[in-house]
Amino acid sequence: MAEKPQPEQPxxxxxxxxxxxxxxxxxxxxSGHLVTQYLERGQNGGLPGMRDELGITEAFxxxxxRLLSDPFKLAETQVxxxxxxxxxxxxxxxxxxxxxxxxxxxxxxxDRRFKHADWQQNFLYDYxxxxxxxxxxxxHQTVGQVEGLDEQISKKVDFYTRQYIxxxxxxxxxxxxxxxxxxxxxxxxxxxxxxxxxLLEDLARGGGEKVRLRMTDENAFKLGIxxxxxxGKVVFQNELIQLIQYYPANGAVYRRPLLIIPPWIxxxxxxxxxxxxxxxxxxxxQGHTVFVISWVNPDKKLAHKRFDDYLTEGxxxxxxxxxxxxxESEVNAIGYCLGGTLLACTLGYLAAKEDERIRSxxxxxxxxxxxxxxxxxxxLDEKQVAALEKRMHERGYLEGSEMATTFNMLRANDLIxxxxxxxxxxxxxxxxxxxxxxxxxxxxxxxTMHSYYLxxxxxxxxxxxxxxxxxxxxxIDLARVKTPLYFASTLEDHIAPWRSTYAxxxxxxxxxxxxxxxxxxxxxxxxxxxxxxxCYWTHPRLPDDPDKWLxxxxxxxxxxWPDWAGWVAQHGGDKVPPRIPGKxxxxxxxxxxxxxxxxxxxxx
Numbered sequence: 248m249a250e251k252p253q254p255e256q257p258x259x260x261x262x263x264x265x266x267x268x269x270x271x272x273x274x275x276x277x278s279g280h281l282v283t284q285y286l287e288r289g290q291n292g293g294l295p296g297m298r299d300e301l302g303i304t305e306a307f308x309x310x311x312x313r314l315l316s317d318p319f320k321l322a323e324t325q326v327x328x329x330x331x332x333x334x335x336x337x338x339x340x341x342x343x344x345x346x347x348x349x350x351x352x353x354x355x356x357x358d359r360r361f362k363h364a365d366w367q368q369n370f371l372y373d374y375x376x377x378x379x380x381x382x383x384x385x386x387h388q389t390v391g392q393v394e395g396l397d398e399q400i401s402k403k404v405d406f407y408t409r410q411y412i413x414x415x416x417x418x419x420x421x422x423x424x425x426x427x428x429x430x431x432x433x434x435x436x437x438x439x440x441x442x443x444x445x446l447l448e449d450l451a452r453g454g455g456e457k458v459r460l461r462m463t464d465e466n467a468f469k470l471g472i473x474x475x476x477x478x479g480k481v482v483f484q485n486e487l488i489q490l491i492q493y494y495p496a497n498g499a500v501y502r503r504p505l506l507i508i509p510p511w512i513x514x515x516x517x518x519x520x521x522x523x524x525x526x527x528x529x530x531x532x533q534g535h536t537v538f539v540i541s542w543v544n545p546d547k548k549l550a551h552k553r554f555d556d557y558l559t560e561g562x563x564x565x566x567x568x569x570x571x572x573x574x575e576s577e578v579n580a581i582g583y584c585l586g587g588t589l590l591a592c593t594l595g596y597l598a599a600k601e602d603e604r605i606r607s608x609x610x611x612x613x614x615x616x617x618x619x620x621x622x623x624x625x626x627l628d629e630k631q632v633a634a635l636e637k638r639m640h641e642r643g644y645l646e647g648s649e650m651a652t653t654f655n656m657l658r659a660n661d662l663i664x665x666x667x668x669x670x671x672x673x674x675x676x677x678x679x680x681x682x683x684x685x686x687x688x689x690x691x692x693x694x695t696m697h698s699y700y701l702x703x704x705x706x707x708x709x710x711x712x713x714x715x716x717x718x719x720x721x722x723i724d725l726a727r728v729k730t731p732l733y734f735a736s737t738l739e740d741h742i743a744p745w746r747s748t749y750a751x752x753x754x755x756x757x758x759x760x761x762x763x764x765x766x767x768x769x770x771x772x773x774x775x776x777x778x779x780x781x782c783y784w785t786h787p788r789l790p791d792d793p794d795k796w797l798x799x800x801x802x803x804x805x806x807x808w809p810d811w812a813g814w815v816a817q818h819g820g821d822k823v824p825p826r827i828p829g830k831x832x833x834x835x836x837x838x839x840x841x842x843x844x845x846x847x848x849x850x851x
Contacts, residue, residue, distance in 0.1 A: 300634035352380035360418040365425035441674030467679035475516035479839035480828035483568035492828040501819030505535040510585035511542035544846035547643030552693040572833040587613020595723035607818035615751030621744040639694035647689030729757035737771030749793040783807035
C-alpha cells in the first residue's frame with residue numbers, strides 16, 4: 248500500500264575480520280535457534296501441509312489445458328519470441344561495434360529495477376536486461392492472457408504469472424545484478440554475510456515460519472514523538488474506537504465540526520504522519536474543528552463484533568460524542584478507503600431515519616460499488632473466502648500481516664523485491680521512512696465483521712442494491728442519500744481503482760463533485776500543497792462513462808487539497824470561537840494519539 252523511496256546509501260565498509268567474525272557468530276546463533284524451533288514444531292505436528300487455498304494450481308491447470316489445445320497459436324508465439332531474440336542479437340552486435348541502436352525491449356519508465364548505470368552502459372547487463380524483458384513479455388502474453396477461460400481464473404493466471412516473472416528478474420540475483428556484484432567485490436563479501444544475518448533476523452521475527460521483511464527502521468519512529476504529533480485529546484472511547492479531538496490553530500473555526508473516518512484495515516495516522524504532510528494538521532489550520540476515529544486493534548475477545556457494530560459503536564457513536572463535545576448537531580464527514588465504505592453505509596442508515604446530522608461527505612479513495620474491484624479480485628472467490636473464514640474463526644480475527652502481504656503483492660517489485668535486494672543482497676539496513684513505518688504497522692480485523700464485509704461487499708456487491716444489506720435493522724438504500732458529496736480518487740490506485748470509485752459516485756442522488764488526483768492510493772491522497780507534486784483533474788458534470796469524464800476533464804497542477812478546502816468551506820457554516828478539547832461536556836481521557844493506535848499486531 249506504500250510507494251518506496253529511493254535513498255542514496257553509502258557503500259559497505261571495507262573488509263574487517265573482527266566485524267565479520269562477530270557476524271558469523273550471530274548467524275550461527277540465530278540459525279541454531281531457528282532449526283530448534285522448526286524441529287519442535289515438527290514433533291508437535293505443527294508443520295504446515297501442502298495446500299492450495301488460493302486455487303493457483305487449479306487455475307494454471309485450466310490455463311495450460313486451453314493453451315495446449317491450440318498448438319498453432321503456441322507455435323506462433325514461439326516464432327515471435329525467436330524473432331525478438333534474433334533482433335536482440337543483432338542489436339547487441341551493433342552495440343559491441345560501437346553503434347547506439349535503439350533497444351529491442353525497454354523497461355517501463357516507472358520500473359526502478361534497472362536504474363543502475365550498468366544496465367544501460369555495460370554490454371553484458373544490457374543484454375541480460377533485454378533478454379529478460381523479451382522473455383517476460385512473451386510469457387505473460389502466452390500464459391497470462393489465455394483465451395476462453397473463466398474471468399476469475401483468467402485474472403488469477405494473469406496475476407500469478409506476473410508474480411513469477413517479477414521473481415525471476417535478473418535484478419533479484421547476485422551474479423546478475425551489477426550493483427550487488429560491485430558491492431560484493433568492494434566489501435569482500437561482507438554485504439552477503441550481513442544480508443544473511445538480516446534474513447535470519449526477519450525469519451526470527453516471523454517465528455521461524457515466514458519471513459517478516461523489514462521495510463524501514465522501525466526504531467526510528469515513535470507515535471506521538473515524530474509521527475502522529477498533531478496536538479489533541481482523546482475525548483471518548485468504547486470497545487471499538489477512541490475519538491480524538493484536535494486543538495484549534497485559529498482564532499475562529501467553522502461552526503460544523505469535521506469527522507474523519509479512517510479505515511480500520513490500517514491505522515489512522517496515515518493522515519497525520521509528520522507536520523509537513525499531515526492532512527489532519529492542515530485541516531485544523533483551515534479552520535476546522537477536527538475529530539478522527541482511532542480504531543482498536545482487535546484480538547480474539549472482539550471476534551464477535553459485526554459490521555453493524557462498526558456502524559453503531561463507530562460512526563454513530565462518534566457523531567453522538569461530537570454533539571456532546573461541541574454542542575453542534577451537524578457535522579461534515581470524511582471517509583478514507585474502507586472508512587468511506589462504512590461512511591456510505593452510515594449515510595444510507597441516516598437517510599432511512601431521516602437524520603440529517605451529516606451535512607457534507609468526502610470520500611478518499613473509497614469503494615462503494617464493488618462490481619470492478621481491481622486486482623484484489625484475484626484473492627476473493629468463494630473458495631478463498633471460505634478458507635480465509637476458516638482461519639479467521641480459528642483465531643477470532645484476520646492477522647494483520649496476512650492482509651499486508653496481499654497488498655504488497657499488488658506492487659511486488661516496489662514493496663517486496665526491492666527490499667530483498669537492499670536487505671539481503673546489498674546487506675543494508677532498511678532506510679527510515681515514515682510512510683513505510685505506517686505500512687508495516689498492520690492491524691487485525693474481527694472474524695465476524697470481516698467475513699460479512701468480504702461476502703456482502705466484494706463477492707455479492709449488495710451495498711449498491713436497494714435493501715441489499717441491513718445494518719442495525721435498517722435496510723440500506725444509497726439512492727435515498729441527497730447529501731452533497733466530494734469524491735477524491737487517484738489515477739494509479741491499485742486498491743480502489745478510480746473507475747470503480749466513479750461508479751460508486753453514480754449511486755447517490757445528491758450533488759457530486761468528482762476529483763481525480765495523480766499517483767496512487769496513498770501518495771495521491773497524502774499530497775500536501777507545499778510539496779507541489781502530481782496534479783488533479785476536475786469536471787463540472789458526471790457522465791455515465793468514466794473515460795468520457797477524464798477526456799473532458801480539466802487538469803490542474805499540484806495538490807487537490809485546496810480544491811477540497813474551497814468546496815467544504817461552503818458547508819462549514821459561519822465562524823464561531825474555537826473549541827478546546829476536554830472543555831465541553833466530554834472531558835479529556837488522554838493525550839493524542841491515544842492508546843488504541845499504539846496496539847501493535849506484532850507485539851501481542
